[in-house]
Amino acid sequence: MQEFLYYLEKVESSITDIEAAHRGFVITGNDVFLDPMTEARSELAKSLNIIDSLSQNNTGQKVNLSQLRSWVQKKIEISNTAISLRRNEEQTAALRFISTGRGKNIMDSIRIISKALESEQMANINSITNRNEHYIVRQNTFFLIFTGFVIGVVFLFYIRIRNDAKTTLELQKKQDILIQKLNHQNRQLDDFAHLTSHNIRSPASNISSLISLLNEDSTVEDYQLIFQKLKKVSQNLNETLNELLEMLQVKKSTSVEREELQFEEIYNKVVNSLQGDILMSGAVITTDFRFPVIIYPKAYLESIFHNFLSNAIKYRSPDRTLHIHVETDKIDGYIQLRVTDNGQGIDLNRYGNMVFGLRNTFHSGHDSKGIGLFMTKTQVEALGGKVEVQSNVNKGSSFIVFFDKKSTTTVS
Structure with a gap:
């Protein structure tokens, strides 16, 4: 075109x-x-x-x-x-x-x-833009999760493009603006589509993992424990869906809404949604939230925690117990989040420029689509921050998020 x-x-x-x-x-x-x-x-x-x-x-x-x-x-x-x-x-x-x-x-x-x-x-x-919009909305109509829990969400996002050129020079200028807006809106739709499917898939998998822990020898106490964890997973899943829907209703010309969040509260919510994977992997997770508060979109912060923690669990080393350490701090006026593990690690000399690429994976034998790190980097950079990685093969990885200035509160 x-x-x-x-x-x-x-x-x-x-x-x-x-x-x-x-x-x-x-x-x-x-x-x-x-x-x-x-x-x-x-x-x-x-x-x-x-x-x-x-x-x-x-x-x-x-x-x-x-x-x-x-x-x-x-x-x-x-x-x-x-x-x-x-x-x-x-x-x-x-x-x-x-x-x-x-x-x-x-x-x-x-x-x-x-x-x-x-x-x-x-x-x-x-016409093509409208068809793409309806296609993406249809692709993001949500599916049945766990017997008795049915959640349906329909994405509706409208794109309107205007261009009323008066001279050849003005037309070229408006055409460039139109192309930029179209690309931005398509990226935004794609961003939300991947964010939704990625964050929903993991809780669904955790539900299956928790159910698989039950067998003929399970006691009543076992059933009660698993049921309580299932309730937490489903509750967190419902909250996540509602928050994502609210974010999609924000007008295309405005930024994502920020709110004051406690790192520990968001962390606990994500850990509850990953209970199945954590129990199955035997992971030991420690935290040190030296700087406890941030001004940030809730769904984005949940996504960051979810991607880092689920990746650490997924790519753990089979030779040792998985240890994950999560910490926050404020350095030179900027809030930093660091998630460190002792897993398989990444060969940065070979894959350094591909770590945050879309659909890039670096370890075989895992059910991974290479979306999580790409989405994390996209979300953080969209709000003015950046993400870095430090890693050594067979020793582990450390992912560091440098949040933007707007994320900083007056808390010291």
């Missing part, structure tokens, strides 16, 4: 270059003004051919393109006539020819047809 608009703009600029070349030659008689004409004509022919190929399945555009080619040919013929008059007759005859206004009328016709093609193309972009 954007390629079509780009080459449509190239058609107008090439015609302008051709007109400037023959006018310069008519006025001066110097052949140096004709040097750019060959390249401009070649670029014009190339642009028209590409536009034709992009419009093969659009009957309405083909009609307009046929008219555009006709007017372009007339414009070239006027240019050739002016050059011929200047070479073969007096300058006065050539000047009188180009001052008749025929060239201007033809150029106006070219601009009218270009505007019609552009408007139709922008309508196609809006």
Whole structure:
């Protein structure tokens, strides 16, 4: 779609270059003004051919393109006539020819047809954007989790694009703004889609893990313990879904809402949702929240804790008991969160520039889609922070989040 608009703009600029070349030659008689004409004509022919190929399945555009080619040919013929008059007759005859206004009328016709093609193309972009929106919303309608717990969430997100160009220069500027907004909104929709599916999948897995701990030999106390943990997982899952839905209702032009949060409260909520994995892995988790409070989106902070802790459990070493340490501090005016484990570690010399990439995984034999770290980095950087990793193979990893200034409270 954007390629079509780009080459449509190239058609107008090439015609302008051709007109400037023959006018310069008519006025001066110097052949140096004709040097750019060959390249401009070649670029014009190339642009028209590409536009034709992009419009093969659009009957309405083909009609307009046929008219555009006709007017372009007339414009070239006027240019050739002016050059011929200047070479073969007096300058006065050539000047009188180009001052008749025929060239201007033809150029106006070219601009009218270009505007019609552009408007139709922008309508196609809006149509595709709406289809993408509805597709993503449908993909994020939630599924059945645990017998008796059914949670349905429908994502609705509206995208409206306006562009009312008045001049060629203004159109280019507005077109760039439109492309930036479209890319931002698509990234935002994709961000929320991955965030939702990733954060829901783990609690669902934990429900299955907790249920798998029960067998024919389980006592009443065992059933009571597992049921209590299931209640916590389902309660936290319901809260997470509601918070994600609220975040999607924020207008596209505003930032995600922040609130004052206690690190320990968010940590405990995430740990409760991971009880099944923690019990199965035998992980030992310690904490030191030296700086206890942060101003941050709740769903984002939960996602950060969830991704770091679940990754530490998933990529634990089979040769030793898993130890995870979570700590916060305030250094040089910035809040830092550090999650350290003694797991398998990552070869940063080999994968250093890929750690936070989308769908990148570095250990075989695990049910991983490579989304968690990508989402964490995307969320933190979107709010002005950054994420770093320190890791050694077979020794463990340490992930550090440097939160932005707005996250800092007056608590010392």
